[in-house]
Amino acid sequence: xxxxxxxxxxxxxxxxxxxxxxxxxxxxxxxxxxxxxxxxxxxxxxxxxxxxxxxxxxxxxxxxxxxxxxxxxxxxxxxxxxxxxxxxxxxxxxxxxxxxxxxxxxxxxxxxxxxxxxxxxxxxxxxxxxxxxxxxxxxxxxxxxxxxxxxxxxxxxxxxxxxxxxxxxxxxxxxxxxxxxxxxxxxxxxxxxxxxxxxxxxxxxxxxxxxxxxxxxxxxxxxxxxxxxxxxxxxxxxxxxxxxxxxxxxxxxxxxxxxxxxxxxxxxxxxxxxxxxxxxxxxxxxxxxxxxxxxxxxxxxxxxxxxxxxxxxxxxxxxxxxxxxxxxxxxxxxxxxxxxxxxxxxxxxxxxxxxxxxxxxxxxxxxxxxxxxxxxxxxxxxxxxxxxxxxxxxxxxxxxxxxxxxxxxxxxxxxxxxxxxxxxxxxxxxxxxxxxxxxxxxxxxxxxxxxxxxxxxxxxxxxxxxxxxxxxxxxxxxxxxxxxxxxxxxxxxxxxxxxxxxxxxxxxxxxxxxxxxxxxxxxxxxxxxxxxxxxxxxxxxxxxxxxxxxxxxxxxxxxxxxxxxxxxxxxxxxxxxxxxxxxxxxxxxxxxxxxxxxxxxxxxxxxxxxxxxxxxxxxxxxxxxxxxxxxxxxxxxxxxxxxxxxxxxxxxxxxxxxxxxxxxxxxxxxxxxxxxxxxxxxxxxxxxxxxxxxxxxxxxxxxxxxxxxxxxxxxxxxxxxxxxxxxxxxxxxxxxxxxxxxxx
DNA sequence: GTAGGGTTAG
Numbered sequence: 001x002x003x004x005x006x007x008x009x010x011x012x013x014x015x016x017x018x019x020x021x022x023x024x025x026x027x028x029x030x031x032x033x034x035x036x037x038x039x040x041x042x043x044x045x046x047x048x049x050x051x052x053x054x055x056x057x058x059x060x061x062x063x064x065x066x067x068x069x070x071x072x073x074x075x076x077x078x079x080x081x082x083x084x085x086x087x088x089x090x091x092x093x094x095x096x097x098x099x100x101x102x103x104x105x106x107x108x109x110x111x112x113x114x115x116x117x118x119x120x121x122x123x124x125x126x127x128x129x130x131x132x133x134x135x136x137x138x139x140x141x142x143x144x145x146x147x148x149x150x151x152x153x154x155x156x157x158x159x160x161x162x163x164x165x166x167x168x169x170x171x172x173x174x175x176x177x178x179x180x181x182x183x184x185x186x187x188x189x190x191x192x193x194x195x196x197x198x199x200x201x202x203x204x205x206x207x208x209x210x211x212x213x214x215x216x217x218x219x220x221x222x223x224x225x226x227x228x229x230x231x232x233x234x235x236x237x238x239x240x241x242x243x244x245x246x247x248x249x250x251x252x253x254x255x256x257x258x259x260x261x262x263x264x265x266x267x268x269x270x271x272x273x274x275x276x277x278x279x280x281x282x283x284x285x286x287x288x289x290x291x292x293x294x295x296x297x298x299x300x301x302x303x304x305x306x307x308x309x310x311x312x313x314x315x316x317x318x319x320x321x322x323x324x325x326x327x328x329x330x331x332x333x334x335x336x337x338x339x340x341x342x343x344x345x346x347x348x349x350x351x352x353x354x355x356x357x358x359x360x361x362x363x364x365x366x367x368x369x370x371x372x373x374x375x376x377x378x379x380x381x382x383x384x385x386x387x388x389x390x391x392x393x394x395x396x397x398x399x400x401x402x403x404x405x406x407x408x409x410x411x412x413x414x415x416x417x418x419x420x421x422x423x424x425x426x427x428x429x430x431x432x433x434x435x436x437x438x439x440x441x442x443x444x445x446x447x448x449x450x451x452x453x454x455x456x457x458x459x460x461x462x463x464x465x466x467x468x469x470x471x472x473x474x475x476x477x478x479x480x481x482x483x484x485x486x487x488x489x490x491x492x493x494x495x496x497x498x499x500x501x502x503x504x505x506x507x508x509x510x511x512x513x514x515x516x517x518x519x520x521x522x523x524x525x526x527x528x529x530x531x532x533x534x535x536x537x538x539x540x541x542x543x544x545x546x547x548x549x550x551x552x553x554x555x556x557x558x559x560x561x562x563x564x565x566x567x568x569x570x571x572x573x574x575x576x577x578x579x580x581x582x583x584x585x586x587x588x589x590x591x592x593x594x595x596x597x598x599x600x601x602x603x604x605x606x607x608x609x610x611x612x613x614x615x616x617x618x619x620x621x622x623x624x625x626x627x628x629x630x631x632x633x634x635x636x637x638x639x640x641x642x643x644x645x646x647x648x649x650x651x652x653x654x655x656x657x658x659x660x661x662x663x664x665x666x667x668x669x670x671x672x673x674x675x676x677x678x679x680x681x682x683x684x685x686x687x688x689x690x691x692x693x694x695x696x697x698x699x700x701x702x703x704x705x706x707x708x709x710x711x712x713x714x715x716x717x718x719x720x721x722x723x724x725x726x727x728x729x730x731x732x733x734x735x736x737x738x739x740x741x742x743x744x
Numbered sequence: 745g746t747a748g749g750g751t752t753a754g
Binding site: 049103109113137140141144146170171172173174175176178179206207208209210211213214217236237238239240241242243245246248251271272273274275277278279280283308309312313314315316318338339340341342343344345346350372373374378381396409412413415416417440441443444448475479501576 | 745746747748749750751752753754
């Protein structure tokens, strides 16, 4: 107990401070202290450390050098350790003032630390500002506090202030500063800091260098990050993780995994953060098996109960389609954090479990967990993916009553959702009510019009966007071009494609594919081919695919065969392309070639995707396949189908049986066409909704010619509006016509 | 007292 006293604390007489009280809760004592009448000439100090056996209080005379002084730093340290409330800070603060301890950078640093950990960063700043000459430790504490409270700009300002005061940063300052730079992110400032790091000679400080890796990785400058990483002579698990997650976050999961195996080869043991980062990389490549091996690795290392790792595992299983496994992990958490709810809900959304996503969201709300913008966007995405308008409207209502009612991201998701649920009118309502619109909002609305074949509205909105002085980006043009495309506006599309460069936007594959589609569908096949040949980059599969489907429409076997060869070379395992070529041959009556394609498909183990249609009745989705008899009301459905078929025949409807299902005889062909999944869905919709109700159907494939003509007629006969979302776009059938103008 | 991570993605 005999240590030098460094600061003076004047306490009232000894009997107030029984050692037992002091050992229990030092802070609770402080309010009881009477502050010094100047007559108190004694310092009475007691260490509140409970590990000490009860010891007598030490009374000693201020001027008595031989007394038993106790280190006040230790005393305060224990006070700070017990500090759990702002009220305590206030008490310590006045204590520090009265005892004249504010001259101690050490104690003020402690104070700043403690108040920042308690979330009282402004209080910390207040005290900091009272100190005339902060040393580097104190600067570090306040910068750290700002960084921890995500006040990154403030942290950087303090850093500049520190240098103006002539205090040089040390190996602790720089990681905090780099953290602030990478969180903003502020790349230019970060580069300046890098130069200072060089000047101050921190090239071999692994903490500082790790900060630089993280900074460059966050800013997407993987080359710079790698340079720093490669230059390190000592690499900690943090260096490896920073590099690994840099690759994972910038869309290079394979590079990330390579780093991971190098790390293991270097005998660096992965901790839980490293495993979390690896899981992200595996989830991105849907590497379920490898993800599972990380799970095993976690169990072996005893990390499986680490909550953050469990969140990452849940996200991985959910993303890879193993929603049940994910849910069982989820259910084991007693108090799920928002990020876990989000991982589970978005996992449901991604895998088409809209009802589950919404149910879990409801549960989340009922447990008083606070959804954030990501939660809302995930649920809205779920509604959009399966096209359930009723649930979508419910989400819109929820958003309107929440703090996210003006959130740009959430509202953009709503615009997109309404469009995908078939109600462009609702999309526009959301769009109009948004107080501020960025380029993404405008682009979403333009694409929505495109999806519904409202090309002129899309173009009109594009001009309004320019008037609003919002600069278009490449996504805007994808929306605009595909809108022209879906409406057959060839000249306009051609014009907008060529004006992209005026906006400083270099066309990408998607834009080229749109133009090929545009020219091809309008019958300009040779022009489309020349256009592909003039591309400055190697055409991707989407470009050749667009040409192939144009050839299919116009029965151009020669060019179609060539386009198909290119498509197969680039994407040999997509059954859809083979089906298209086969249909092209069939429409030209080239049955030999048809069977060759079928054989090729068989050899490559490819199966044509089964068609299905979904219809939403009373907020519940019902799915139908071709000739599906599994529905409980199947009998009624087929009675209705027959009735409809009769009416169609009476109206003179003759199905076109030439180009489809060549391997069946004609009668069978007709029968299975009548059983196409969308017809079943329509029949079911008719028997389960009151007259006049709009039917909304979602298909996984493109609408077939026969069903399209039949649905047009049906819309008139049954006096219903029928909205069909196919794999590509929307068709609004009404009064015998379709909004696509038979152009799809 | 230092640094690295997971949920969205038009």
